[in-house]
Amino acid sequence: MGIIPDSAPKFRFDLRSDIVAPPSASVASAVIAAAGRHGEFGWRSDPIEQALERKVCQLLDKPAAAIFPTCTAANIAALVALGAASRTLIMDRSCHLMTNERAGLDWIARPRLQTFAQTVGSIDLSTCHDEPDAILCLENTHNRLGGAVLSADETNRAAQRAKASGWSVFLDGSRLWNASVASGESPAALAGPADLVSVSFNKGLGAPNGAAIAGNPDIVAAAAEAWRRVGGICRPSHVISAGGLAALDEIQCLKQDHELAREAAAAIAELPAFTVTRPQTNIVLVSAVGLGLSGEALATVLDRVGLGCLPFGPQHIRLVFHRGIPAGSAPLIAEIFRGIVSDDSPATRATSRPAIASDANRA
Ligand SMILES: Cc1ncc(COP(=O)(O)O)c(C=O)c1O
Numbered sequence: 001m002g003i004i005p006d007s008a009p010k011f012r013f014d015l016r017s018d019i020v021a022p023p024s025a026s027v028a029s030a031v032i033a034a035a036g037r038h039g040e041f042g043w044r045s046d047p048i049e050q051a052l053e054r055k056v057c058q059l060l061d062k063p064a065a066a067i068f069p070t071c072t073a074a075n076i077a078a079l080v081a082l083g084a085a086s087r088t089l090i091m092d093r094s095c096h097l098m099t100n101e102r103a104g105l106d107w108i109a110r111p112r113l114q115t116f117a118q119t120v121g122s123i124d125l126s127t128c129h130d131e132p133d134a135i136l137c138l139e140n141t142h143n144r145l146g147g148a149v150l151s152a153d154e155t156n157r158a159a160q161r162a163k164a165s166g167w168s169v170f171l172d173g174s175r176l177w178n179a180s181v182a183s184g185e186s187p188a189a190l191a192g193p194a195d196l197v198s199v200s201f202n203k204g205l206g207a208p209n210g211a212a213i214a215g216n217p218d219i220v221a222a223a224a225e226a227w228r229r230v231g232g233i234c235r236p237s238h239v240i241s242a243g244g245l246a247a248l249d250e251i252q253c254l255k256q257d258h259e260l261a262r263e264a265a266a267a268i269a270e271l272p273a274f275t276v277t278r279p280q281t282n283i284v285l286v287s288a289v290g291l292g293l294s295g296e297a298l299a300t301v302l303d304r305v306g307l308g309c310l311p312f313g314p315q316h317i318r319l320v321f322h323r324g325i326p327a328g329s330a331p332l333i334a335e336i337f338r339g340i341v342s343d344d345s346p347a348t349r350a351t352s353r354p355a356i357a358s359d360a361n362r363a
Helices: 025-035 047-060 071-081 102-108 152-164 176-183 187-191 217-229 238-269 295-304 330-341 346-350
Strands: 064-068 088-092 112-116 135-139 168-173 196-200 211-215 283-287 310-312 316-320
Touching: 025 238, 047 064, 047 187, 047 196, 047 211, 047 238, 064 071, 064 217, 064 238, 071 102, 071 168, 071 196, 071 211, 071 217, 135 152, 152 168, 152 187, 168 176, 168 187, 176 187, 176 196, 176 238, 196 217, 211 217, 238 283, 238 330, 283 295, 295 310, 295 316, 295 330
Parallel strands: 088 112, 088 135, 135 168, 168 196
Antiparallel strands: 064 211, 196 211, 283 316, 310 316
């Protein structure tokens, strides 16, 4: 028996997140080749890591970059380095930092918070009161707004308002590559107005793991140093860096995920029981409140019939499309949705229908 146990995949379609995207053949071979090499001992000294840092700088047009194991680590380290402990973070109330990373932020940086309500593609800061020395935190694409893209113009407008008040601008660009491919604007144009930006190499790009921040060299070094102190950096880093470096050559492949998301959304929307968002990128939000199903209940039913997804707030589930979902799957996915609303569906019968529940905040 090999060291990797054989097990049937739990889901026919695993749409819980793009972090489950398998690596492409070239990413997998880059990782295997690096794993067979000796990694450099020192911190930020491995030539593959340095090549990855240079590539991130070039793509985002920033002077410095550092690698982190996850985007959560990258975000929190970046905000610590920006001095969040003594500043106010101004952010959309449904952004990933607020909904998923808040506990870590509070634990490590204890920033003051001020929130606003963002809508798809637009930032309205008119409700924010002026705080000297705040940090405006943006997210592109925006996870909870269904993978919505923030254009370079809109990012610039928000950044100008921030700069006029003396604020810094931080961009959580975990899916910035998706925003770039969907909008046709370069990653550098989308990241330009931000002082510091984070990006991921996994998610749709399919590296096994890894993230980075890019921006001012002193701040980037301070973020990496803060994370080194808590044992959170990657060392040796050649394997994780090789995956990231190869994945960055495949940004344009994200187009296929977006196309599949559009096809699946259109096919599910033909079923009257479901309300479906029109995806700009690889994320589709579906609601079945018309059937009295909460997001949690709908996710449970779909789980039983082989479709993995996450409840997303009280009413919705989130479907995330990625390389692991074969092209042409949209009709099959819609068929699964059709199956769960048919009267004799065992999955629907077996489900007690909980009242619309509170937000699960799990993605
Ligand atoms: C917008 C956004 N930022 C940050 C993260 C955190 O990424 P990681 O899982 O690498 O910590 C996620 C995860 O999905 C995300 O959607």
